[in-house]
Amino acid sequence: MFDKFRQEQNEQNSGVASSATSPPPLPGLAQAASQPAVPTPETVRDDAARERRHKLGELRQAAHARLLETFNLPALLQASEAEIKIEIGNIVRELIPNTAVAMSRSEREQLVDELYYEVMGLGPLEVLLKDENIADILINGPNMVIVERNGMLEETDVQFQSEAHLRRILQKILASSGRRLDESTPYVDARLPDGSRLNAVISPIAIDGTMVSIRKFRKDKLTLEQMVLFGSLSEAMASYLRAAVQARLNIIVSGGTGSGKSTLLNALSAYIGKRERILTIEDTAELQLQQRHVGRMESRPANVEGKGAVTQRDCLRNALRMRPDRIIVGETRGEEAIDVMQAMNTGHDGSMTTIHANTARDATSRLESMVLMAGLEIPLAALRRQVASAVNLIVQVERMQDGSRKVVSITEIVGCEGDVISMQELFYFRHDSITPEGRVEGRFLGSGVRSYYTERFRRWGIRLPDSLYSGEG
Numbered sequence: 003m004f005d006k007f008r009q010e011q012n013e014q015n016s017g018v019a020s021s022a023t024s025p026p027p028l029p030g031l032a033q034a035a036s037q038p039a040v041p042t043p044e045t046v047r048d049d050a051a052r053e054r055r056h057k058l059g060e061l062r063q064a065a066h067a068r069l070l071e072t073f074n075l076p077a078l079l080q081a082s083e084a085e086i087k088i089e090i091g092n093i094v095r096e097l098i099p100n101t102a103v104a105m106s107r108s109e110r111e112q113l114v115d116e117l118y119y120e121v122m123g124l125g126p127l128e129v130l131l132k133d134e135n136i137a138d139i140l141i142n143g144p145n146m147v148i149v150e151r152n153g154m155l156e157e158t159d160v161q162f163q164s165e166a167h168l169r170r171i172l173q174k175i176l177a178s179s180g181r182r183l184d185e186s187t188p189y190v191d192a193r194l195p196d197g198s199r200l201n202a203v204i205s206p207i208a209i210d211g212t213m214v215s216i217r218k219f220r221k222d223k224l225t226l227e228q229m230v231l232f233g234s235l236s237e238a239m240a241s242y243l244r245a246a247v248q249a250r251l252n253i254i255v256s257g258g259t260g261s262g263k264s265t266l267l268n269a270l271s272a273y274i275g276k277r278e279r280i281l282t283i284e285d286t287a288e289l290q291l292q293q294r295h296v297g298r299m300e301s302r303p304a305n306v307e308g309k310g311a312v313t314q315r316d317c318l319r320n321a322l323r324m325r326p327d328r329i330i331v332g333e334t335r336g337e338e339a340i341d342v343m344q345a346m347n348t349g350h351d352g353s354m355t356t357i358h359a360n361t362a363r364d365a366t367s368r369l370e371s372m373v374l375m376a377g378l379e380i381p382l383a384a385l386r387r388q389v390a391s392a393v394n395l396i397v398q399v400e401r402m403q404d405g406s407r408k409v410v411s412i413t414e415i416v417g418c419e420g421d422v423i424s425m426q427e428l429f430y431f432r433h434d435s436i437t438p439e440g441r442v443e444g445r446f447l448g449s450g451v452r453s454y455y456t457e458r459f460r461r462w463g464i465r466l467p468d469s470l471y472s473g474e475g
Contacts, residue, residue: 061094061097061113064097065090065093065094065097065113065117068093068097083118083122086118086121086122087114087115087118090114090117090118090121091110091114094110094113094114094117095110124171124174124175124194125162125167125171126147126160126161126162126171127139127171127216129160130147130149130158130160131194131196131198131216131218133149133151134221135151135152136149136150136151136218137150137151137153137217137218138150138215138216138217138218138260139214139215139216139218140155140214140215140216141168141212141213141214141215142210142211142213143165143168143210143211143212143213144161144162144163144164144165144167144168144211144212145161145162145211147160147161147162150260150405152405153401153404153405153406153407154404154405165211165212168211168212168214169204169212172202172204172212172214175192175194175200176190176192178195179192179193179194180302181303182303182306183202183204184204185206186306187303188203188204188205188206188207188208189201189202189203189204189207190202190303191285191286192286193286193287193288194216194219196219197219197287197288197290198216198217198218198219199216199217199219199286199288200214200215200216200217201214201215201216202214202215217288219288220265220290223268223269223272223290223292224265224268224269225269225272226240226243226244226269226270226272227240229266229269232406233406233408234262234406234407234408234409235408235409235446236429236446238429238446238448238470238471239409239412239429239446241466241470242412242428242429242453242466242470243270243397243412244273245459245462245464245466246394246395246455247270247271247273247274247352248273248275248462248464249455249458249459249461249462249464250328250351250352250462251351251352251394251395251455251458252346252351252352252353252354252392252393252394252395253270253353253354253393253394253395253396253397254354254355254356254357254365254369254393254395254396254397255267255270255354255355255356255357255397255399256356256357256358256359256361256362256364256365256396256397256398256399257356257358257359257398257399257400257401258358258360258400258401259358260401261399261400261401261407262399262401262407263333263356263399264288264289264332264333264356265407266397266399266409267289267330267332267354267356268289268290268291268292270354271289271291271292271293271330271354272292274291274293274328274352276293276294276295277295278293278295278327278328278352279295279297279325279326279327279328280293280295280296280297280326280327280328280329280330281296281297281298281299281321281324281326281328281329281330282296282297282298282299282329282330282331282332283299283300283301283314283317283318283321283329283330283331283332284298284299284300284301284314284331284332284333285300285301285314285332285333285335286300286332287300287332288332289330289332291330297321297324297326299317299320299321300317301313301314301316301317313338314331314336314338315336315337315338315341318331318338318341318342318345319341321345322341322344322345322348322350326350327350327352328350328351328352328353328354329342329345329350329353330353330354330355331353331354331355331356332355332356333355333356333357333358334355334356334357334369334372335357335358335372336372336375337372337373337375337376337377338372339369339372339373339375339376340372340373340376340378342355342392343369343373343388343389343392343393344392346392346393347388347391347392357369359398361398361411362396362398362411362413362425362427363425365396365398366386366389366393366396366415366423369389369393370382370385370386370389373385373388373389382421383420383421386418386421386422386423387418389415389418389423390415390417390418390423390424391418393415394414394415394455395412395413395414395415396411396412396413396414396415396425397409397411397412397413398410398411398412398413402442403436403440403442404436404440404441404442406441406442408431409429409431409446410430410431411427411429411430411431412427412428412429412430413425413426413427413428414426414427414428414453414454414455416454426449426451426454427449427451428448428449428451428453428471429446429447429448429449429471430446430447430449431444431445431446431447432444432445432446432447447473448470448471448472448473449471449472450471450472451471452468452471453466453471
């Protein structure tokens with residue numbers, strides 16, 4: 003049987019198939035099959051572009067390998083950027099004939115820049131980090147880099163050569179921050195040299211390749227006045243928040259991820275008195291306080307042996323012994339909440355922090371939950387009285403559908419009735435509609451309720467008109 007099968011196959015291949023073993027071909031089929039498919043202009047163009055990208059990639063890899071072989075890295079630190087780029091350009095010109103690819107002057111200069119960033123900087127990330135219009139850089143594996151520009155996400159054509167290339171850039175970043183990223187610690191929070199915040203996750207946690215999120219550091223410090231011009235809040239809201247900071251109310255800025263909590267906290271800090279001693283405590287330092295007398299502390303993870311960790315709670319306890327006038331915690335997310343509340347309740351008026359929550363009421367509930375995480379056995383009614391005594395003001399921020407950030411609510415905590423925390427909302431944002439272009443339209447309004455802390459404002463020499471709390475902001 004097998005011999006017969008091979009014989010039939012040989013006959014078909016030699017074109018001598020019999021009618022008994024092979025049906026007659028359909029009319030026109032043999033003729034069509036004998037003619038090769040004619041490539042379309044689009045196919046030819048795509049193939050040529052693909053081949054060109056492949057050759058450029060080979061050139062880039064060869065030039066990078068030659069740089070690592072020939073460059074004296076200690077000497078590079080003494081050379082200027084222009085001198086290094088001249089040397090890189092010479093190597094590129096030597097290698098171009100071997101790749102058989104023609105390059106324009108602009109393409110050659112771009113390649114030299116990329117290689118310079120690869121050797122002296124952070125590779126493909128450098129271009130994105132220098133773009134002031136980009137707020138976030140999101141990497142899902144080496145072939146997908148997404149950025150947030152003007153509040154909206156968009157995919158870029160930036161790519162890493164491989165997973166190993168992406169890992170190498172990450173290790174270069176982490177080398178200066180003292181953080182580690184490996185199989186035993188597959189996730190990390192770190193800070194770039196310019197102050198940008200980085201979070202990275204590698205396999206086995208990240209299934210489809212290394213994931214990186216970079217929140218870029220803003221060189222220009224936004225003020226409340228600028229935020230009013232951008233439509234993030236009304237002038238009435240800004241006037242009230244200035245008074246709240248100057249009168250040393252304890253403030254929580256609440257909102258979701260990327261809603262602008264830290265930006266607002268930085269803006270509020272501008273109205274702290276210059277004679278006050280401020281201590282900041284963060285997991286990853288990113289606050290940009292504008293006063294001179296600021297002490298900054300940052301938590302530290304455990305070392306390879308699992309020892310030496312310094313938590314935000316440790317920093318807070320130590321800060322209370324350092325004679326602070328105000329304590330600012332970048333983000334309260336765990337059991338350090340009990341220490342934040344104790345600081346607010348023990349003479350450190352005007353302290354501030356941020357918290358992840360969707361509403362002011364949710365913020366108090368989250369604060370209660372985090373205090374209970376510390377293992378304290380305290381009755382709920384007593385805990386809520388502590389929250390009501392510690393926190394004076396909750397400012398709720400939100401990122402809208404069009405990517406804009408807005409202060410959507412300013413709520414005062416005025417006490418505790420039984421086991422219910424009493425609140426009053428002074429200002430809010432009313433969402434009216436969305437334009438055909440996708441822009442959110444609405445108005446900032448006052449509730450008409452006068453501030454519970456009006457007398458406190460008066461004692462600090464601050465007078466806000468009653469009309470501030472009513473009508474459109």
